[in-house]
Amino acid sequence: MHLIPPLLVVLAIALQTADAALLVPVDVPPLEGAEPEQRFGTDANRPYTPPADVVNHPRAPVFAVDASAPETKPLPVYRIAPDTYFLFGNIAEVDAVNRGFNGNAGFIVTDEGVIVIDALGTPYLGRRIIATVRSVTDKPIRYLVITHAHPDHYYGAAAFAELPGVKIISHAGTESYVYSSTIERSVAYRKVFLPREMEGFQAVVPDILLGGGHPARLTLKLGGKTFDLYDVGHHHSHGDLVLHQVEDKVLWVSDLAFNGRVTYIGDGHIEEIAPMQDWVKKHFPDLALMVPGHGAPQTAPFAMLDFTGNYVRALRARMQQLHARGLGLPEAVAQAGLPEYSREPLYELNHWINANHVYRLVEEEAF
Numbered sequence: 001m002h003l004i005p006p007l008l009v010v011l012a013i014a015l016q017t018a019d020a021a022l023l024v025p026v027d028v029p030p031l032e033g034a035e036p037e038q039r040f041g042t043d044a045n046r047p048y049t050p051p052a053d054v055v056n057h058p059r060a061p062v063f064a065v066d067a068s069a070p071e072t073k074p075l076p077v078y079r080i081a082p083d084t085y086f087l088f089g090n091i092a093e094v095d096a097v098n099r100g101f102n103g104n105a106g107f108i109v110t111d112e113g114v115i116v117i118d119a120l121g122t123p124y125l126g127r128r129i130i131a132t133v134r135s136v137t138d139k140p141i142r143y144l145v146i147t148h149a150h151p152d153h154y155y156g157a158a159a160f161a162e163l164p165g166v167k168i169i170s171h172a173g174t175e176s177y178v179y180s181s182t183i184e185r186s187v188a189y190r191k192v193f194l195p196r197e198m199e200g201f202q203a204v205v206p207d208i209l210l211g212g213g214h215p216a217r218l219t220l221k222l223g224g225k226t227f228d229l230y231d232v233g234h235h236h237s238h239g240d241l242v243l244h245q246v247e248d249k250v251l252w253v254s255d256l257a258f259n260g261r262v263t264y265i266g267d268g269h270i271e272e273i274a275p276m277q278d279w280v281k282k283h284f285p286d287l288a289l290m291v292p293g294h295g296a297p298q299t300a301p302f303a304m305l306d307f308t309g310n311y312v313r314a315l316r317a318r319m320q321q322l323h324a325r326g327l328g329l330p331e332a333v334a335q336a337g338l339p340e341y342s343r344e345p346l347y348e349l350n351h352w353i354n355a356n357h358v359y360r361l362v363e364e365e366a367f
């Protein structure tokens with residue numbers, strides 16, 4: 001079947017396109033010192049599946065991934081808006097139970113084909129997303145949009161690079177991430193928990209790289225629907241995108257807001273979070289639904305934006321205060337606790353890492 005190419009509208013952006021996504025081997029041994037039996041938030045003894053209506057649901061599923069299941073087995077999927085489907089990730093860091101299904105993904109079906117948003121944490125899970133799409137529609141997958149190049153959103157992309165006719169789109173920062181030492185450490189770490197899934201891992205340099213800074217935009221027209229992709233800077237990673245389903249009033253906001261867990265701050269530029277959140281509030285006044293990278297989709301007034309923004313502001317203020325009092329890094333981190341967030345999922349795991357990172361930023365600013 002021949003398909004009419006969708007209209008690509010490019011506005012005020014730096015756009016690089018290639019004929020095909022590039023696969024780059026990341027050949028590193030498993031990281032020494034990490035313990036494969038450690039669990040980071042996924043409790044396989046407490047399986048829990050949310051009901052079909054997951055919008056505004058307070059609790060994420062506990063979904064243990066059976067890596068011996070065939071790649072053709074669909075993952076659980078929820079319909080959250082017309083023709084819009086959502087894969088609800090575990091609230092966790094990667095471990096041998098969730099096997100890299102610790103973030104959300106989703107897809108939108110149109111008459112001319114499917115747009116997938118994010119690829120989950122391994123090529124195996126990427127292939128199971130493809131199987132999930134196949135369980136809903138026989139329309140071809142036309143695009144994979146990677147919101148940012150963190151492993152839980154991106155490492156499944158190689159599965160899509162193997163599919164004919166799929167264009168992979170990401171922020172231009174993805175390319176620099178592929179050639180960074182960060183990816184080597186990340187792959188080495190994942191090999192401890194997921195040796196089989198990460199064997200022979202190849203990173204993907206997407207076909208289309210969107211850059212040029214905020215508010216650069218790329219518009220995809222597919223099946224009579226409009227999909228606007230925006231460069232929202234580097235607030236959380238080497239480069240972050242959001243996707244707006246214009247007619248359906250849905251915004252895939254990725255990790256600009258976390259719903260029901262503490263954020264992770266290990267790279268990116270946290271001073272960009274507040275301006276980008278403010279821009280979202282102003283630019284999409286009639287939004288019906290916001291879909292985060294972690295936690296449930298949410299309706300207005302989108303409390304998760306302030307939940308994430310307030311946490312980052314409180315952490316920054318605390319680290320500035322401790323730095324101003326002359327405390328060094330270890331002492332400052334030891335006193336960085338924020339009791340009002342301490343009961344939030346992933347606080348114990350992420351907060352001290354975040355405090356460490358933010359202290360270093362504060363220290364840099366002081367010089």
Ligand SMILES: [Zn+2]
Nearest residue numbers: 103152255293
């Ligand atoms: Zn994430």
